[in-house]
Each structure stands twice: as structure tokens, then as C-alpha cells.
Amino acid sequence: MGYLRHGIADDHDVFEIEMPTNELASNRMNEVRMALYPTFINTSQKLRNPNKKTKLVAWRDFYGDGDFCKEKGFIPYQTYYKAQRSLEKPISEVRTPVGVDVKYHPMESKEERIKYTELENQFYQGVVYRSVNMLEWMMGGPELHTISAFEGDELVGSVMCWQTGAVERLFVIPRWRNKELGKFLITKGFEYHLKNGRMNVETLVNELDEEGKLLLESMGYSFPVKLELFALGIN
Template sequence: MALQIHPYCTEFEERVKQLSHKAWILFKYNKDYEHQKMSCVFNEEDQLISVGYLRHGLADDHDVFEVEMPVNELAANRMNEVIEALFPIFLNTCQQLRRPNKKAKLVAWDDFTADQELSEKMGFSPFQTYFLAQCPLGQSMPDIREPDGVHVKFHPMDTRKERIEYTELENQFYKGILYRSVNMLEWMMGGPELHTISAFEGDELVGSVMCWQTGAVERLFVIPRWRNKGLGKYLIAKSFEYHLKNGRNNAETLVNEQNKVAMKLLESMGYHFPVRLELKSLDIAAAN
């Protein structure tokens, strides 16, 4: 008997919550997911073993759909079956949600493309390489001065207007799989901890970085006219300071291997790059 696939519904809520808390709260509280369905994968004993859904990102000339496929121990020996069951659903979802007249890519990390023969059969090919950069935090902070002409401070983004302005600027630097909507930002702000540190020239936002309770230092950006003035280093130093005050001794971030400037900056701040992550993609043809 084959695996059974059913759309997410309230009847499955508790089982989805046990399998993937992230998936459960995304579909319950994030407005980005109101227009698509999670696919729930059940085995022959009617046990939930996986859920599948897509995260929709926007690049300049194409849509990006990132595969999310949490599983539990019951799927451990059936990964290819789960993937083959979800794959046509993902393709159909891409067609339904893509912007008109835009190309589309389905992208997936190793949990979906680990079986090279299967991923090639589905049409996936290497796309991008990332590093999970890590930095041990000592008790002494880097001696980096705030650049003249800017003021760096905690940025709570209390109003929706602020959140929209922030997201629009941030997405000039993070597109595709790293794209983030206002809905996603607001969902994240409703979590246990998101601490945003931003730089302002007068009232203008010119750079920012975000910190998570996991020790993450992410979404660093500096507008072009403020680059090469030490602002990026200062923002990272302030994020280190924040994490140290909260009892953390390691920081980490995700960086694209092709972004040599960012890698050089992170290395100068004490990061190393022990974990390499491969992302594969599949071009989605327009429906006839």
C-alpha cells in the first residue's frame, strides 16, 4: 500500500504540531501561507511521517520556491517514497503561485536532494553553495568605533510603515531564497526573540543586522554609500555584544560562497566556515 497524501486541515493540527512546530505555527499565524496548502504524508498505519510545503521568494526576474519537508523517525527508511509523493504536488503549487510572465525555480537542500540519482531524475542540478559560518565569542569585544555620521541602535519597528520600509530596503540585498516578506517579518517578530540593530543617518535607515536567541547574526546589510567605512564591522560587533550580554558564547550566520566580500568581512571578525551546504534547483516550465 502506498503512502497517502492529504491537505493540511484542523483535524491534523496536533499531529503536525508534534512533527514540526515551525510548520504548524507558519500555517497558523503567518499570512503568507493563507494561499497555499501543506501536504501531510501518512503511512499505511495512518501515522503522519512528513509534511511538505514551499516558501515563496522573489528575485528580480524569477520566482523561487524553496522546499520545506520536515520528517520524523517513521520516514527514515522511506525518504525517496516521501520525496516522490510530494514532488508532483510541489510542481503544481509552483504553477499556481508563480507570478505571471516570470520564470520559476524550485530549490531544495540536501534533505530533498541527497539521493543524487533521484534528484537528477527529477531534473535538479547544482545551484548555489552556502556556508554556515561560526564564530566563538570571547569576553573581550572587538574594539570598533561607530562610524561618524551614523547612529546605531535597537530598532523595534513598532509600526507597520516601519516594517514595510525595512523589508523593502532589506530585499534590495536579499533576494530569491533569502527574500523575506512583511508577513514573514511580523511572524518572526511574534516569536520568543528577534533583536534588530540598525544604523541611521538622520532618519534614514542605512544598515542593519538581526540577532536570534540561537546565537544567529543574520540579514546584515549596508547601503552602498556607507560601505568600506567600518559600518558592517560595527554592526557585527554590536550583535556580538548583544549575544554576550544574553549568555551566548557562539555566533553563526549563513553566507553565500559566491559573496566573497561578505566572507572576507566575516573572516575579519573571527568567523570560520566549517559547514558547507549545497542548494540544487529545477527550472519550472510555464504551464501550457
């Protein structure tokens, strides 16, 4: 199976590829990838913005395909850390910031999902991306729990939780930063996972996101796993 995901960036198009293979292909992996790869290239060429540069990106060895991507000319592009935390460690109390209402955000209407996606994409560009269609696809899965902060009717911050133990997609609008809203949202994510019997949480953070790493570190995360993202220009 192969996946192609279209990302968002100011100056270029990004297409993330994944080629997961199972035990049935254990001795034919490169053959499978050779069959899938031309379709990725052709589809990217059809979907790309002709006025932008285009990058095809893949996680290095996420599915054991590092050598394949290297042979195709992929080079280092970005580095991420998988931040992890055990919920057996004490969780510091964070007070609810005054002036916001923090609650479960089911996004039941199309209008809510559009507003959420438009705001979220202001803070996540490049390989980490979201469209309304992808959000709706994710909401149809076994579990997606979104916790959001509202100032009146305005969405000012949010975080998502998954059954895998993920606490991710955190964002806070600029005027609500440095008021511990981000910490409070993360804490609510911890509480959600504890309620559902999970004792470990994780998230991805870009190596260059010093502010994000400091926030996660202050919330008890460590960064034991390094993930390399490789890219190939296909203009």
C-alpha cells in the same frame, strides 16, 4: 510536513522547498516526500509569474533528501558557507561611525516593517528573501532582535540576531560602506548574544560574495561547513 517559500529575483521566480521529517517517518521518508512533492509543483505553478522563468530549489541533503531531489532532476545551483565564530575569542573594538544612531529596532508599526523590508530586499535577492508577512511571522516567534543604524530618520544599515546564535541579514546602504558600519553592527550582534549567555554565532554567506566573506573573516569567522543548493526549472 512541507514548506514552500517564494523568493525574489530580477529575472526569475524562486520557490524554496523543505521537507523535514521526524523519527516517526524514519522508514517512510521517500513515501512522505512523494506525497508532498506534487503539491509543491502545483502550488508553484499557480503562484509563479508567467512572464518569468521559475526555479524550484532545495538544500542538498539538509533533511537527508539529496537522493530524492537528484532523482527528480535537480542540479547544482548555488553554494553557501555556514560561517561560524566562537565568542570566547577576543572581540576587536569597533568605534561607532560618526553620524549614525545604532539601536534596537522593534519595528512596531506596519509602516516601519514595510520600509525595512523594501530596503532589505534591495540587498538580498534569489533564495534569500523576505516579505512583510514573513517578517511579521518571524517577529511572533520566541526571539528576533534587530539592531539598526539610522542617519536621522533614514534606515541605513541593519543586522538581525536569533536565539540560535545567528547574526544575519546584515546590510549597509552604499554610501555608508567602507566606514566600518557593517563591522560595528556585527559587533553589536556579538554583544547581544554574549549578554544572553551564548558563546557561538553563525551566519550564511554565498560562495560568490567575496566582499561578505572578507568582512566575516576580518570579524573572526571561519567557514567550516559548505551547503549546496540544488535547483529544478519548472516552466
